[in-house]
Amino acid sequence: MADLEFSVTRPQAIVHCRSAEDVAEAIRFAQAFGLPTVPRSGGHSFAGYSTTTGLVVDVSRMNAVTVGDGLVRSEAGTQIVDLYDHTLPHGLAVPTGWCPTVGIAGLALGGGLGLEGRRHGLTIDHMVYAKVVLADGRIVRCDEQHDPELFWALRGGGGGNFGIVTELGFRPVAVDAMTNYALNWDWPDAVAVLDGWQQWAVSTPDGMTPVLTVELEDAAPGAQPRLTVHGAWLERPADLKPLLERLVKLVGRDPASSSQETVPYADGLKHWFGCDGMTTAECHTVGHNPEAKLPRVAFARARGNFCTASVPTEGVAALLTAFEAQRRAGQMRNLDFLTLGGAINRVPADATAFVHRNSRYYLGFAVGMMEEVPEAEQQAAADWVDHCWAELQNWSAPYTYQNFVDPQLTDWRERYYGVNYDRLARVRAAYDPHHFFRFPQAIS
Template sequence: MERRTFVGGTAAAVMAASTACGPTPPPDPAAPPAPTPKPPTPRSPSPSPSSSPHPPWPALAQDLDGTLIRPDDPDWPTARQLYNTRFDTLTPAAVVYVAHAADIGTALSFARAHDVRVAIRNGGHSYAGWSSGNGRLVIDVSRLNTVRATGDTAVTGGGAKLIDVYRTLAEKGATIPAGSCPTVGISGLALGGGHGVVSRAYGLTCDSLTRATLVTADGSELTADATEHPDLFWALRGAGNAHFGVVTELHFRTHPAPQGVSAYLSWPWARAAAVVRAWQGWGPDQPDEIWSALQLGNATDGTPTVSVTAFSLGTYGELQNAVDRLADQIGASAANVALRRRSYRESMEVYAGCAAFTSDDQCNLPGSTPGRSPQGALGRETYSARSDFFDCSLSEQGIATLLAGIASVRGGTGSIALTALGGAVNRVSPTATAFVHRRSRMLAQYIAAWRAGTSGATAESWLAETHAAMRPYASGAAYQNYTDPTLKDWRTAYYGDAATRLSKLKRAYDPTRFFTYPQGL
């Protein structure tokens, strides 16, 4: 589930057309021995870095079929932006909207020759702002946005956005498990794992990935799948973001996209402890087709709120019975209840915050650069976030600490969302992909949001204090797609026992660490 859905928190936002230690899992099969990494064969020797302090940008622009945008160009104000306004102070050197894989090779060659660091960008939703950077050449893949489906296979360009993937596949009666924020890029989501409202039924986004094509630092174009570069394919499913190359195309196994049933329930804050206690034993143990999240936040008047959002691929009656059982365990009926059946496409548009729009183009950020639309009606947001995985249910003290965090919100908006795991997510072995978080019951996302242009210091302080208070109850792992630049032992938190193997693969496929950022392998 992406951050957009969690910030809403009211029945109208979720249900109306205007929005944004249980059973032991099956034992792991014996993990196959890791193959010796086979590095790619360079197409040509890498040029030596230039000592020139002024790279010849006009020469790069001339060599591209895509578009190079620089600070003096009219489109620069939007081209330089990421989704999160926190990073508006970053000053990249240029943005190149590549037209094809050859453009990527040209841009990488230029960067090597002139000692320019690069950043890889699709949707621009990096929680740490690492799809941009001061003085960097941003390689934006938004123009590589084709989506096609045949039989049980979907092929997307590395720059396709989630809303376009959902809409195109829904026309074929198919889908892939993905997130909710419409402008998130499919490649960034899939390469870091990919949670969404059908993950318990269909697994993570990376679990449906069957092949990826990418351009490595030396300009080589590689295909990674179960037979060709299988070591790299393993790594791309959970640790692929900006570590090994620029992904240009993704192949997925698709799944049926039936009608879905959404539910929203809320209780008075006085019932919050009972809701948390009951939900954490209920959500992860539901049938695979039922996903749910517990949301703790604050109403506009500052009153703490507690609610549960659920989505099911099953019948209306099955979800109704399930939420009735939850209410029985809580010992009180919900104060607000809303259940609604919709088509799969409409359901995804509701979660995306786009259901009220009169045209598909409105479900974009505004602008004339690739990945945006002049008719775009979505806005950017200002927030910071952290995450925790929980392998067991919270103790009574853990629940009290969680609720105290919400009660202590001051300045801006603070919220905590607990997502139910289990199901298809946890039936995959922790060693099968580089996404190792396969034995947890819940994923927590802590969010601090504030008004753009104002200081977020108070909200950031709340976020740090609340996250630190919850760490003793968590597993120590963190979700790599919710990038947290404050993590000290981030290698272990993101990648666990896979970290050593990933480091070896990094040396094999990017020996000079050309692709690098503060938490780069």
């Protein structure tokens, strides 16, 4: 598991599958012995839903990738950084997410928000087929013509609901270079920066990925948050300068520092993955392979919402006040604005199960601690996230990203799936009528 907090759960067994047939055999075994069963790919579920006290069907060793005939075919256990390692030598990419060690299946089944979304769309917008092992052990290959309702549901319906995906096919996009940029403002300028950035971000071309991050590496009293506007520009490098000049004009204050760099696509991605200067083998979580360098987090909480309109100045001030509240040494805090729009929002809300096609931003609060801490410190961190999330409800839409599972939600059906939930429930009834695949927020 990526989060050590969930490693205390002890499954009765873990099956490390090598093929769809292995997965089918594991499911039949679990059915015969009445074992609660969950799939695991990258092990990044925010709520620990990829582990159980029953049987874990682990597909992480199913990680073959082939590129050819206009398609990228990937087994379900391929991690994002490894997928790019296979496609970029061909000048191709499948738009994916922000974290290098997430499994492609888990990412895609929940939609696939990421760096390339405004330019190219979500991960699911490039999916052309899926191979799935159903609750009865059958192996099906679904697409727009074969089991189309299942294919619709898999594109945004979330992992673990309809079967265990073993292979996915994608239509890739051509890529070349990437220009990463960053502008840093002093903390007293925060309200002006967030106001100006919101006006700017939604007006930028699709080739722009605008991100705004408020960060405290240690939330000890007196520490000053870091405020960064950053992102990737996927068009001509020369066209970036006037866009950033407009941002500065809207903010009304010069940044304290700024930078931009045009680099090969692989290097640009590794910057966003937190893997600058690392090899692909090193850009994995410790324990994945002997060279892996990325640490596991001991405790983490994250909660957020989509925003369908800009947050007014009053709301910006309230959110920043919440961010600063309840200071506690040892907490790493983040407030992130991730911009949608572009190709993401040109797809109708009912074309796939991913309903969030009219949002401007995803706005999320997160806290993490790298070392084990007493339960009281964990609770204090969780309380801070809850405090911020409560304030966020005043300034956002009542929807959240199904891949950022929030186990505290009682109205998760509406927040994750909106008007698409009833159709998803019908698909679930057709393909898993006895609810073999179960977890606290399973579609039913």
